[in-house]
Amino acid sequence: MRVLGIVVEYNPFHFGHLYHLKRAKEKVEPDFVVAVMSGNFCQRGEPAIVDKFARTEIALRMGVDVVFELPVVFAVQDAGGFAKGAISVLDATGVVTDVVFGSESDDVEFLKRVATILHEQPKEYQEFLRVELKKGYSFPNARKYALMRYFSHMGWDPSEVSKLEKSNDILGLEYIRSALEINSTISFHTIKRVGTIERDPEFKGKYSSATAIRNLIRKGSMEELKEALPKESYEVLMREMKHGRGPVLLESMGDFLLGFFRLKDEEYFSRIHGFSEGLEKRFVECAVEARSYREFLECVKSKRFTFSRLRRIALFAVFGLEKEFVDECNRKGPQYLRLLGFTEKGKELLKVIKKRAKLPLITNLSLYKKILEKGEFSVDKGLFLKQLELDVKATNLYRIFLPAMEERKGDVDFYTHPIFLSSET
């Protein structure tokens, strides 16, 4: 049995995602497709445009068989933590055999080679890295130069290392490295990806990026939106918005973030993951200086930090993710498989997953204590609870930002069943 695993956000699901899914299926010819998806907050450090259940429904209608949630502590991290969480979830299903990801270089052998070096840390590489760091380079640059020297040392072309500058390749590298770390037997494959399209904020019909699509929603350009999205995605999105369950945009939570930061001091921020090089001081000063969240981000911006990274760090601060906690999560990985949805076909796969899973499977959140008591798995109970409570908190906060007051009740995680898509619909 071949099972394709994919790592997605679908914020929202667009033609690029459809293309990726199609090509990935052609490549692997899987019996089933399993996705691990970000919940209500994404790696760009933003809330998702509609909630995880609506996005799960779209994923199922577009051809995914089973969707699991990437716990929020991983979903809002940079490449390393995000990949560790995502690959661990896919691996823990016990069924995923192949993972396909978009890649600018489309050179999976090169990525595997680098991932192996980073994982095995051969002595020569360590020495090169030590020397480059001593020269005063930042870690990413020192790592690049050390890799180039190691490539030369091995008689490989050092210029290849320059491939490691594109975001999808960096993420892919981390997927493979995570797999090595957890001794996963998953095989990796790439699909050629043109990196620039993804961030293009302009409307380009079927070829619009997720950013461009969110801009259409922001502006209320529904006719263009219809053109930019597959029918299923458009329908669910429109239904959610009609009921006031979306859109949730970064600006929906901007005032909240700004107010929250105005109440905190440097000491608070300095305990949070991602704060270094005086960023805690800038957070305090800029929260007071800025009149809006946009101004806040511009104020804290420096060469060392991209906007995405700053938005992510801001979410760490709001969720109170302390350094030790995030480190522990990245070391031990996710502690559960949280099922978000499945199709009629996916039901068959779930039966196998129930037998083979390496982590407790959560289908009904209100039973999580029973799951823990059973103790069938060697999970860290404290970490299990912390990760799960954080997912619940994130959803509870998210719902405050929904346009419709009636929809703002919390704890929907406890009373929403996984989305089931039967064959007839």
Add this chain to the structure above:
Amino acid sequence: MRVLGIVVEYNPFHFGHLYHLKRAKEKVEPDFVVAVMSGNFCQRGEPAIVDKFARTEIALRMGVDVVFELPVVFAVQDAGGFAKGAISVLDATGVVTDVVFGSESDDVEFLKRVATILHEQPKEYQEFLRVELKKGYSFPNARKYALMRYFSHMGWDPSEVSKLEKSNDILGLEYIRSALEINSTISFHTIKRVGTIERDPEFKGKYSSATAIRNLIRKGSMEELKEALPKESYEVLMREMKHGRGPVLLESMGDFLLGFFRLKDEEYFSRIHGFSEGLEKRFVECAVEARSYREFLECVKSKRFTFSRLRRIALFAVFGLEKEFVDECNRKGPQYLRLLGFTEKGKELLKVIKKRAKLPLITNLSLYKKILEKGEFSVDKGLFLKQLELDVKATNLYRIFLPAMEERKGDVDFYTHPIFLSSET
């Protein structure tokens, strides 16, 4: 020299306030009037409708000569803490000779008698209180019964004690008790007050309560508002609203509060002043359950807690006011005199205050470190900083809720000079 001290919120200044000011002046025939006023948050546990500088301007135009800020840690407390802060500020000016307050009983001698018992704690009273508490009565009830027994014991009419059930009398009692505690020589006087009018939410023209007036603003009934307010108050209010610096209503900050509480756990709330009897659990549950702040308050409501008290406790939680900190504040009182504004005439009084003040006078907040270094006063430097930082934080949070984005910059406390009203205007 006689100086009248008054304790006010002016949220907003209405004809009832004007009446009180006039009657108080008739009673004391003062050379000057000094007010201690709540800053941007009031004792009802709500943000002020317009900010403290605008309300100071109105106070000056209505006949107050000097306005000091009641530090927020006192302004949002119940009668005891509020009174301790307010009377300490008035006393620390070194010039206030008389305080006049509204009173339902209008029996200042009775209030002084009770305040003296509560302050001196005679042995017999202590024993009565012990017995009543042992019977299982709540503290306020046990205190009432103990006082009745003590009155009998002294040969006074015990039924008098029933006067202690109206809010202005309770507050007045605490004023006098605070004065005893700090050995103040201030004399106290009362003005007869009909308690029910104050909370009447209906528009009654000139006789509208502050609650009714805030309702007019909420509904945008500006014609009726004009009728309900003295001209000066109306003008400043309209100017502030025109510039988007108001109105700030409880609902302006409702989503923020709800979101904030959804991120906190019982352990957090249990450290905060005012949480007892399982309220921390209800805060956690209701924050998730409620779809709006109004629903939240209704959900946490119980017989033991009034809505005002719950709103206050909610502010304690947002500002992170821990039990030990509030206790210390109530023991040691305010650590500074923060000048908000003065008239031409008030300038003369300020010269005297500068000589006689018992606490450091802050006219320019950016110089507060210098003030501390001078060390002319025996203040608790740590507490001084904490109280001041809290005032600044409160203002910074308050401004997030202003309607106009351009006005939302923080730290206005540092760059706003005290309001000065010259004689010509």
